[in-house]
Amino acid sequence: MLVSAPSAADEALLKGLTPMQRRAVSTLSPTVCVLAGAGSGKTRVLTRRIAYRALAGTAKPEHTLALTFTRKAAGELQERLAGLGLAGPVNAGTFHSLAFHQLRRWWADRRSPEPALLQSKVRLLGELTGGRSGLEGASTADLAAAIEWAKARLVPPDHFVTAAQKANRELPADPNAVASLYARYEDEKRRRRLVDFDDLLVRYAQALASDGRFAAGQRWRWAHVFVDELQDINPLQWQVLQGLLDGNDDLFVVGDPNQAIYGWNGADPEFLAGFPRRFPGAEVVRLDDNHRSSPQVLAAATAILGRQSAGETRSRRPDGPAPTLRCFRTNLSEASGIAAEICEAATSGLAWHDMAVLGRTNSQLVAVMEALVKAGVPYRAPGAALDAAREVVDGAVDGGADGGQEGVTVCSFHRAKGLQWQAVWVCGLEAGLVPIAYATSPESLAEERRLLYVALTRAERRLHCSWASERRAPSGSFLRRSPSPWLSALASHCSGTTAHEEVFETRAERGSGARVVALPVRREGVAPYSGFIAMARGQLAATTPRGGPSAGGPSAGGPSAGRPNAGGPNAGGPNAEATRAAADGLREWRRRIARASGVPPHVLLHDSTLLALARARPQSTQDLLAVPGLGPVKVARFGPAILGVISEATVVGPRTA
Numbered sequence: 001m002l003v004s005a006p007s008a009a010d011e012a013l014l015k016g017l018t019p020m021q022r023r024a025v026s027t028l029s030p031t032v033c034v035l036a037g038a039g040s041g042k043t044r045v046l047t048r049r050i051a052y053r054a055l056a057g058t059a060k061p062e063h064t065l066a067l068t069f070t071r072k073a074a075g076e077l078q079e080r081l082a083g084l085g086l087a088g089p090v091n092a093g094t095f096h097s098l099a100f101h102q103l104r105r106w107w108a109d110r111r112s113p114e115p116a117l118l119q120s121k122v123r124l125l126g127e128l129t130g131g132r133s134g135l136e137g138a139s140t141a142d143l144a145a146a147i148e149w150a151k152a153r154l155v156p157p158d159h160f161v162t163a164a165q166k167a168n169r170e171l172p173a174d175p176n177a178v179a180s181l182y183a184r185y186e187d188e189k190r191r192r193r194l195v196d197f198d199d200l201l202v203r204y205a206q207a208l209a210s211d212g213r214f215a216a217g218q219r220w221r222w223a224h225v226f227v228d229e230l231q232d233i234n235p236l237q238w239q240v241l242q243g244l245l246d247g248n249d250d251l252f253v254v255g256d257p258n259q260a261i262y263g264w265n266g267a268d269p270e271f272l273a274g275f276p277r278r279f280p281g282a283e284v285v286r287l288d289d290n291h292r293s294s295p296q297v298l299a300a301a302t303a304i305l306g307r308q309s310a311g312e313t314r315s316r317r318p319d320g321p322a323p324t325l326r327c328f329r330t331n332l333s334e335a336s337g338i339a340a341e342i343c344e345a346a347t348s349g350l351a352w353h354d355m356a357v358l359g360r361t362n363s364q365l366v367a368v369m370e371a372l373v374k375a376g377v378p379y380r381a382p383g384a385a386l387d388a389a390r391e392v393v394d395g396a397v398d399g400g401a402d403g404g405q406e407g408v409t410v411c412s413f414h415r416a417k418g419l420q421w422q423a424v425w426v427c428g429l430e431a432g433l434v435p436i437a438y439a440t441s442p443e444s445l446a447e448e449r450r451l452l453y454v455a456l457t458r459a460e461r462r463l464h465c466s467w468a469s470e471r472r473a474p475s476g477s478f479l480r481r482s483p484s485p486w487l488s489a490l491a492s493h494c495s496g497t498t499a500h501e502e503v504f505e506t507r508a509e510r511g512s513g514a515r516v517v518a519l520p521v522r523r524e525g526v527a528p529y530s531g532f533i534a535m536a537r538g539q540l541a542a543t544t545p546r547g548g549p550s551a552g553g554p555s556a557g558g559p560s561a562g563r564p565n566a567g568g569p570n571a572g573g574p575n576a577e578a579t580r581a582a583a584d585g586l587r588e589w590r591r592r593i594a595r596a597s598g599v600p601p602h603v604l605l606h607d608s609t610l611l612a613l614a615r616a617r618p619q620s621t622q623d624l625l626a627v628p629g630l631g632p633v634k635v636a637r638f639g640p641a642i643l644g645v646i647s648e649a650t651v652v653g654p655r656t657a
Helices: 008-014 019-026 042-056 071-082 095-109 121-129 140-152 157-166 175-192 197-210 212-221 235-245 295-308 331-347 363-375 384-392 396-400 442-456 487-491 530-542 573-597 607-616 621-625 632-652
Strands: 031-036 064-068 091-094 224-227 251-255 283-287 324-328 355-359 408-412 421-426 459-468 470-472 478-480 514-516
Touching (some): 064 095, 095 235, 121 175, 197 212, 197 235, 212 235, 331 363, 331 421, 573 607
Parallel strands (some): 031 251, 224 251, 324 459, 355 421, 421 459
8 A cells, every 4th residue: 555645736636527537547546447447537547546645755756667559658748747747857758668668778788690681571571562462452561460460469370261251250261371470470580580569568578577687677676556448558569568577467548448449450458347356455436527518518428339338427618519410411411511611610710620530531522622622721631541542632731631630620420539529510410320331240330439429529529420321332423321320329419310201401511411310120039130121221222323323234023133144154254354354343333432531351251251242143133132152231332333344344354465
């Protein structure tokens, strides 16, 4: 137990804190787990706890280590700590930066040659994949992501296939081929004396386990350990943390189970959920007061979590307007409507940098950026969304993107984590996007719920949610869409939802095609997708996308309906050539769309499904639904484009180099 009488400096650090924040900062327990809800001031509590310990004399700054997961977060910790009156600097950084700097010291002490750091896996993997059977059509970026996931989960190459199957992880290529590539990649690094960023953690953990003198020095140097965002830790990082502690109970962690959104990247929220079990003497402090969002915004966001919500949060902000929930006729009118509303908000005094537009994927935000450019609204698109804009929107980056702080932020749900704005527009709330189509397991669907919760809780006062009943496909045609199955929970906390269709004529919406429609209410005991799937199948059987037959093919119910294998490869040589041409065309289409969407190609269309399509060469949406691996969501989203590619390949024949 830590024993120290509070001083005047200590009391100054506690000023302005809520009772639970005060408890988290000043508790005498050495092992503390803070469960901090969205907007509850977790960074404030973490930095003040470090300063409180230092000023009370129970922790020395030079022996204090604060770990987080991004350089940006580490920089924020250092900046805040610098203003709290500590006698010396605290080491705040990422797991990878810690491992790299300490390994360099270890190598130097042992007079061991320092291996070269491989900055990116992609180039080396590109050398190893050329012409390899089973890897055709897989991008090196997707293969690198699969290997990174395995290393984060402590999965060696010989256990890769089993682990991927157990985790229901979709892979960019044949699992055995990926496992073989993983093994060759590890061998080639050893041969060239290279280490990648994952290896830094592996080797640091190994050094702590095998070199007693080095481990003792590390544990003496880092006697007081603090970890931010514990819900994002993966098994490899946890192994490093365990090696650093080795029985030391001077540990303070902060995390939010409701914001665990990186399972796809190897993170395991169970380390946070099971913390009291792993550290039986730990004190658990819950921060349930939200200081960011209005009661109305918080109620809407929490409704999305449903029964999986970890604790109840309370807003400490004044009342605000009810969030809005609207349906637009198309995603283009949705983008125009959002741009108009942003302009209206700006005329009422809201600064550009106080507003943001969030979408589940980068590709769906391109239409928003185009609309902002047309409306003369400056915007900033950090990270991958900007890359998507460069690929798809001619002139949008130069004409509208603002690299400074004065633009409206346009980014994905993931990119928005840790940020906040006074007004937020969350768009594209449609089945297939929210949740994303490839999230099928209970774990991935739960993570998708948390991801939407993260997006909604970025809003301080004004929250605007929307979806489109039709969305433009890459082929140019419009596909029917349905609302996210989770909107029924959101709708009861929003304005703008009625029991009948109603057309609005406000200044922001005039000409944008906005409308409000009734949302389906999920009955207890009914699977959330069952109603949508039945509805989608009925729509696809009865109608075609707007504009008539897709890409020159016959409409549903035409001569080929119910015959997905018509013209299959068994009919002779020309059909085999057509199959190869269709497969080549589908691979190229998949690569292009995946790149613009910011997702792995296999997520859009698995290799087995791609080959089944090439063999069957369907000619209608009804045919597509008969192909294994294609459900109504993917058919509704990509059907016309797939039919167009197959039709073109069948007419033109195989592509030549």
